[in-house]
Amino acid sequence: MDLDFHDFMSDIVKVFELVGVAILVVGSAMSFASYLVQLVRGTPRLAAFISLRATLGRAILLGLEVLVVADIVRTIVVEPTLESALGLGIIVIVRIALSFAIDVEIDGVAPWRKQGSGRDDA
Numbered sequence: 001m002d003l004d005f006h007d008f009m010s011d012i013v014k015v016f017e018l019v020g021v022a023i024l025v026v027g028s029a030m031s032f033a034s035y036l037v038q039l040v041r042g043t044p045r046l047a048a049f050i051s052l053r054a055t056l057g058r059a060i061l062l063g064l065e066v067l068v069v070a071d072i073v074r075t076i077v078v079e080p081t082l083e084s085a086l087g088l089g090i091i092v093i094v095r096i097a098l099s100f101a102i103d104v105e106i107d108g109v110a111p112w113r114k115q116g117s118g119r120d121d122a
Contacts, residue, residue: 009077016070020063027059057102064095 003011031052038048068091075088103111 009073013070013074013078016066020066020070023059023066024063027063028056031056031059054106057106061099061102064098068092068095
C-alpha cells in the first residue's frame with residue numbers, strides 16, 4: 001500500500017470531517033436527551049429549554065470549529081488554489097457570524113459586554 005503525502009493529508013481531512021460531524025450528531029443527541037431527563041425529573045420547562053439551547057449551541061460551535069480545521073488543512077495542503085482559499089474565506093466568515101449569533105444566544109449578552117455584565121461565568 002503506497003500512500004503519498006497528498007493522499008495521507010486527504011485522509012486526515014476526512015477524519016477531521018468525520019469527527020466534526022460526529023460532534024454535531026452526538027452533541028445534539030446528548031443535548032436533547034438531557035432536556036428530556038430534566039423534564040422527567042420535574043425541571044421547569046423553560047429552564048430545561050434554556051439548558052437545551054445552551055448545550056446544543058456549544059455542540060454546534062465545537063463541531064464547526066473541527067470542520068473549519070478540516071477546511072483549513074484541505075485549503076493549505078490538499079488543494080492550495082485561489083478558488084479553495086476564497087471558499088475557505090467564505091466558510092470562515094459564515095462560521096464567525098454563526099459563532100457570534102450562537103454565543104449571544106447562549107449567554108444572552110454580546111461578547112464584548114460579558115466582562116461588565118456582572119455575570120460570574122464570563
